[in-house]
Structures are given as C-alpha cells and as structure tokens.
Amino acid sequence: MGKLRRDPGLRSATRACSSTAVGALILTALAATAACGNGQDDDGAAGAANAGQGSGAFAGSGGSTSGGGGGVPGKGGSASVAGTGNTAGKGGSSGQSGTAGTSAGSGGSGNGGSSGKAGASGSGGKSGGKGSSAQAELAEKLGREANFLIGLGNDLASDHNNDGAYTLGTTLDLHYAYLVGLAGEGGWPDWNPDGSFVNILTDTAAAHGVTPMFDLYTMASRGEANLDPLATDDFMQKYWNALRLLYQRLAIFDAPALVHVEPDFWAFAQLQSGGDPSTIAARVGSVVPECEGEPENLVGLGHCIKKLRDSIAPKTLIAYHASLWAGDTPAIVSFLNGVGAGETDLIVMDLLVRDAGCFEAHVDPNCQRNDGPWYWDETNTTSPNFHEYIAKSKAIGDGLGLPILWWQIPLGVPSDEPGGSPGSYRDNRVRYIFSHIQEFIDAGGVGATFGTGAENQTFITSDGGQFQNAVSAYYADPAPLP
Numbered sequence: 383m384g385k386l387r388r389d390p391g392l393r394s395a396t397r398a399c400s401s402t403a404v405g406a407l408i409l410t411a412l413a414a415t416a417a418c419g420n421g422q423d424d425d426g427a428a429g430a431a432n433a434g435q436g437s438g439a440f441a442g443s444g445g446s447t448s449g450g451g452g453g454v455p456g457k458g459g460s461a462s463v464a465g466t467g468n469t470a471g472k473g474g475s476s477g478q479s480g481t482a483g484t485s486a487g488s489g490g491s492g493n494g495g496s497s498g499k500a501g502a503s504g505s506g507g508k509s510g511g512k513g514s515s516a517q518a519e520l521a522e523k524l525g526r527e528a529n530f531l532i533g534l535g536n537d538l539a540s541d542h543n544n545d546g547a548y549t550l551g552t553t554l555d556l557h558y559a560y561l562v563g564l565a566g567e568g569g570w571p572d573w574n575p576d577g578s579f580v581n582i583l584t585d586t587a588a589a590h591g592v593t594p595m596f597d598l599y600t601m602a603s604r605g606e607a608n609l610d611p612l613a614t615d616d617f618m619q620k621y622w623n624a625l626r627l628l629y630q631r632l633a634i635f636d637a638p639a640l641v642h643v644e645p646d647f648w649a650f651a652q653l654q655s656g657g658d659p660s661t662i663a664a665r666v667g668s669v670v671p672e673c674e675g676e677p678e679n680l681v682g683l684g685h686c687i688k689k690l691r692d693s694i695a696p697k698t699l700i701a702y703h704a705s706l707w708a709g710d711t712p713a714i715v716s717f718l719n720g721v722g723a724g725e726t727d728l729i730v731m732d733l734l735v736r737d738a739g740c741f742e743a744h745v746d747p748n749c750q751r752n753d754g755p756w757y758w759d760e761t762n763t764t765s766p767n768f769h770e771y772i773a774k775s776k777a778i779g780d781g782l783g784l785p786i787l788w789w790q791i792p793l794g795v796p797s798d799e800p801g802g803s804p805g806s807y808r809d810n811r812v813r814y815i816f817s818h819i820q821e822f823i824d825a826g827g828v829g830a831t832f833g834t835g836a837e838n839q840t841f842i843t844s845d846g847g848q849f850q851n852a853v854s855a856y857y858a859d860p861a862p863l864p
Contacts, residue, residue: 514864515863515864516784516785516826517785517823517826517827517828517863517864518862518863518864520699520727520728520785520828521555521828521829521863523638523699523727524555524556524593524638524640524699525593525637525638526555526593527860528862528863529860529861529862529863530819530822530823530827530828530829530830530860530861530862530863531555531556531787531828531829531830532554532555532556532829532830532831532832532853532856532857533547533554533555533556533557533558533595533829533830533831533832534546534547534550534554534556534557534558534831534832534833534842534849535547535556535557535558535559535595535597535790535831535832535833536558536559536560536790536833536834536835537557537833537834537841537842538559542582542583542586543586543589543590545557545586546841546842546843547590547592548586548590548592549842550842550849550850550853550854551850551854552850552853552854552857553590553591553592553857554592554853555592555593555829556592556593556594556595556640556829556831557583557587557590557592557593557594557595558594558595558596558597558640558642558789558831558833559583559594559595559596559597560596560597560599561579561580561596561597561598561599561600561628562599562600562602562603563600563603564600564603564620564621564624565620565623565624565627566620567603567620569600569603569624570600570624571623571624571627576627577624577627577628577630577631578631580596580628580631580632580635581631581634581635583596584631584632584635584637584639585635588635588637593638593639593640594635594639594640595639595640595641595642595831596628596639596640596641596642597642597645597789598625598628598641598642598643598644599644599645600621600624600644601621601644601647602646602647603617604617606646606650607650607654609650609651609654609662612662612663612664612665612680612683613663613664613665614665615665615668615669618664618665618666618669619665619669622669622670622686622690625687625690626690626694628641629690629691629694629695629698630694630695632695632697632698633694633695633697633698636697637697638697638698638699639695639697639698639699640698640699640700640701640727641691641698641699641700641701642701642703642730642789643687643700643701643702643703643726644702644703645703645705645730645732645789646703646705647703648702648703648704648705648708648717648718648721648723649703649704649705649707649708651680651717651721652708652709652713652714652717653708653709655680655717657709657713657716657717658717658720659679659680659681659684659717659720659721660677660679660680660681660720661679662679662680663678663679664678664679664680664682664683665678666678666679666682666683666686667682667686670686670690672686672689672690672693673685673686673689673690676689680720680721681720681721681722683721684702684720684721684722684723685721685722685725687700687722688700688722688725688726699726699727699728700726700727701726701727701728701729701730701784701787702718702721702723702726702729702730703729703730703731703732703789704718704723704729704730704731704778704782705731705732706731706774711774711777711778711781712781714778714781715777715778715781715782718778718782719781719782723782723784724782724783724784726784727784728784728785728786728787728828729778729779729782729784729785729786729787730786730787730788730789731775731778731786731787731788731789732788732789732790732791733771733788733791733792733811734756734791734792734809734811735790735791735792735835735836736748736749736792736807736835736836736839737749737792737793737794737802737807737808737809737839737840738754738755738756738757738758738792738794738807738808738809738810739757739794739797739800739801739802739807739808739809740802740807740836740838740839741754741756742754742756742757742800742801742802742807742808743800743801743802743803743807746804746836746837746838748835748836748837748838749836757800757808757809757810758771758810758811758814760810760813760814768814768818768821769821772821772822772825773825775788775825775826775827776824776825776826779825779826779827780826784826785826785827785828786822786825786826786827786828787827787828787829787830787831788815788822788827788829788830788831789830789831789833790831790832790833790834790835791811791812791815791830791831791832791833792809792811792812792832792834792835792839792840793809793812793832793833793834793839793840793841793842793845793848793849794806794807794808794809794810794811794812794839794840794845795808795809795812795840795845795846795848796808796809796810796813802840804838805838805839805840805841805844806840806844807838807839807840809840812832812845812848812849812852813848813852815830816852816855816856819856819861820861823861823863823864828863832849
C-alpha cells in the first residue's frame with residue numbers, strides 16, 4: 383500500500399492523499415466481501431470502492447411572467463400554452479391589454495404576470511419556470527437546476543482536479559467518493575489530518591461547479607454482514623465519532639452536499655432481523671447525547687443519524703439505500719420506514735454495480751454470481767428488462783415517499799457478444815438510461831450516478847468515449863423534472 387500524502391489546512395482544493403493509497407485502503411477494508419441472503423455476490427457496494435480509478439418567458443411587453451404558467455390572454459389574443467415544469471410554453475398571439483396571469487403550468491411554481499399593454503406573440507423560452515415536485519425541490523436543495531441530475535464517482539486521481547468527473551468537458555451535477563473505515567484503523571478520518579479529506583473533495587467539487595456526494599461505508603469495518611459490533615461501546619463510539627466528524631466537515635463546507643449512508647448495511651440488517659429493526663441491538667443514546675431517549679436498536683440508530691445531521695450540518699442531505707435483494711417490495715419499504723429512511727431526503731438504489739459482461743465472463747473474482755442474465759432486454763419484452771426494474775424502484779420510492787437517485791451504474795459499452803475483457807466488459811445501462819431518461823423521471827427519479835463497482839470494470843477511459851458523448855449530448859438539452 384502506498385504512503386499517504388498528508389495535507390495541511392482545512393479547505394485545500396487541489397491536494398489530497400494518494401488515490402492509489404486510498405484505493406488500496408478501500409479495497410482492503412472491503413476485501414471480506416460477504417454473500418447476500420440468496421448466496422450470490424452483492425449488487426451493492428461490497429468490494430466496490432476503487433477510489434483510484436413554464437413555460438418560457440414571453441417576448442411581448444404584456445404581462446410579465448415567471449415560473450410555470452402564462453397569464454390570461456388579452457382580448458382578441460389566443461391563449462398561451464403553458465409549459466409543464468421547465469418545458470418551454472408556446473407564445474400566444476398579440477391581443478389587447480391582458481389581465482394578470484393566474485394559472486401556473488403543470489408542475490410550475492411561478493407567479494402570473496401583471497396586467498399590461500398588448501405585446502407581440504413571443505416564442506417559448508428554453509429553460510422556463512421551476513418544477514414544484516419533490517424531485518425538483520430536491521434538485522434545488524442540492525444546488526442544482528431542476529433537471530434530471532447526472533453524476534460520476536469512484537474516480538479519484540492524485541490531483542483531484544483530475545478526478546474523472548472533471549475531465550469530461552461537461553459540468554456534471556454530482557461527484558461521489560467513498561469514505562471507509564474508522565479512526566485509528568486506517569479509515570477515512572486518518573487519510574488527512576482531522577478528517578480534512580472531506581473538505582479537499584468538497585472544495586474541489588465546488589471549484590468545478592459540482593455538488594459533492596459521499597458514500598459512507600464504515601459499518602463493514604468488522605465484516606460486511608457482521609452486526610454484532612453494533613451492541614459494543616468500542617465500535618459504536620468510533621462510528622458515531624466518525625459520523626460527527628463528517629457532519630462537522632460538511633458544516634465547514636457550508637453548502638449543499640449529499641451523504642449516502644451505509645449502502646448494503648440496511649439490507650443485511652433487514653435479512654438478519656427478519657424485517658424487524660427493533661430486534662437488532664445498537665448503542666445509540668448511551669453514547670450520543672443528542673440522541674438520548676432513542677431506542678438502543680436499529681430504529682434508534684437510523685433516527686439518530688438524521689438527528690445529528692439536523693443539528694450539525696443542516697445543508698447536507700442524507701439518503702439510505704434500498705437493495706432489491708433484501709426482500710419483496712413491501713418488506714423493504716416496511717423495514718426502511720422502521721429505521722426512519724422515509725424521514726430522510728431521498729432513497730438511493732442500484733441497477734447493477736458491475737458490468738454485465740464481467741458476470742458473463744465469470745473469470746474476475748468480483749464477478750462470480752450465477753443469477754443472470756445481467757444484460758437486460760432493452761425492448762422490454764423478455765425478462766429481465768428495464769421496465770420491470772423501474773416499476774420495482776417506483777414502488778419503493780412511492781412507499782417511502784421519497785425521490786430516487788440511482789447510483790454506481792456500470793459504464794460498459796453495448797455489444798452483441800457476451801462477456802468482454804478486463805476494463806472492457808459489455809453493458810447496456812448507459813445507453814438505455816440516456817435514451818429513456820423520462821421513464822426514470824416518471825418513476826420518481828431525481829438523477830443517476832455512474833461509476834465502477836469493482837476493479838477491472840469499464841471506465842470512462844476505456845469506453846470509447848461513450849459516457850463523455852452521452853453527457854455532452856444530455857446537457858445540451860437536459861430533461862426537466864416535473
């Protein structure tokens with residue numbers, strides 16, 4: 383393992399510990415990848431962290447409008463067609479003085495225009511009013527436009543200005559990185575002095591106009607599916623100290639950020655608890671003064687994570703993770719609501735965190751599952767397919783009352799030939815998502831982040847420009863949230 387490079391100061395935007403060293407730390411922490419309840423490799427983050435790697439504005443001088451809808455047409459003029467969400471509306475024909483606008487476009491949140499003299503018909507603006515859905519509000523809380531968000535992660539370079547997300551020639555919405563391990567055990571709090579690794583990444587993201595996202599992956603420090611340490615003071619004091627440090631670091635950043643809390647952990651806990659989170663003991667209020675009175679179990683743990691966020695870093699959004707392998711949809715929703723997931727800001731889900739071709743080749747130790755096919759049918763006529771998955775995602779999001787962010791989506795390139803080779807395995811999720819973004823929006827989605835889920839997967843440097851071209855085309859005409 384390489385030597386860590388330490389950084390002075392809290393707000394450095396250009397230097398951090400060696401990405402090679404961090405990658406080695408992460409992979410070491412996740413080396414004991416546990417099997418899921420069905421005996422197959424996990425679709426979540428196990429072994430995944432490879433850190434080295436409304437209308438439009440009217441043109442006339444009549445009533446001024448902002449937001450989703452146009453004003454009531456003047457006499458003799460034809461009505462303007464209000465846009466939905468951010469979609470541009472069509473201008474009405476000129477008329478005599480119009481009355482104040484009152485009706486907002488579908489999903490719009492703008493104010494109607496005041497009355498004024500007739501103006502010539504105007505063409506719809508490209509990016510009009512704001513949407514008013516939970517998805518649009520969430521995007522705005524993250525400091526983004528109310529469009530379907532795109533992100534990239536697990537892509538750290540030694541100079542973080544060269545992290546993969548910042549090399550595409552297009553400004554993405556989100557950049558994610560893993561935080562693994564605990565203080566005194568080679569974990570993220572020790573990668574740079576006083577946990578300042580967090581601020582190195584936040585400040586670099588801000589310099590590039592991107593919102594930072596962190597995957598907190600520390601519950602696996604004693605073994606991914608091992609929940610016994612939750613009932614010990616030694617482990618849980620270190621856990622809560624690290625979480626508090628993360629929130630304190632994000633409070634220093636003092637801008638929107640997203641923490642994805644413990645992917646996979648919730649699914650393992652659901653399976654081991656039989657769906658009842660109160661049966662798994664955990665040290666909560668006994669070691670966290672702010673959470674005194676919370677039950678000493680997973681219910682209290684889930685609620686305490688949010689309480690600390692609320693008190694320390696209110697600009698930070700948090701999300702728990704829903705794994706389809708944890709059970710049927712009602713069971714997943716019930717368990718996650720039990721630990722307070724429905725009281726957080728969004729829910730994170732994954733489609734498949736390895737290239738489909740890696741599982742098909744069945745050579746890489748990180749791709750030894752036997753539950754294919756993994757290359758889903760893009761015509762949605764045979765199973766498994768994307769419509770089936772999207773329907774399950776929507777049911778979970780609806781059950782929790784939360785928007786969905788899809789995460790760590792593989793970057794493989796489509797091919798008619800199964801398999802592939804290390805670094806160039808086939809997959810079709812990038813192609814399908816960018817061709818069907820409205821389907822994901824209609825399911826309650828707020829965005830999608832992409833990244834490698836293990837070593838030897840297809841990356842943006844080995845995909846023939848697929849991802850770079852996809853994001854360039856997308857941001858030329860982004861999809862508005864309702």
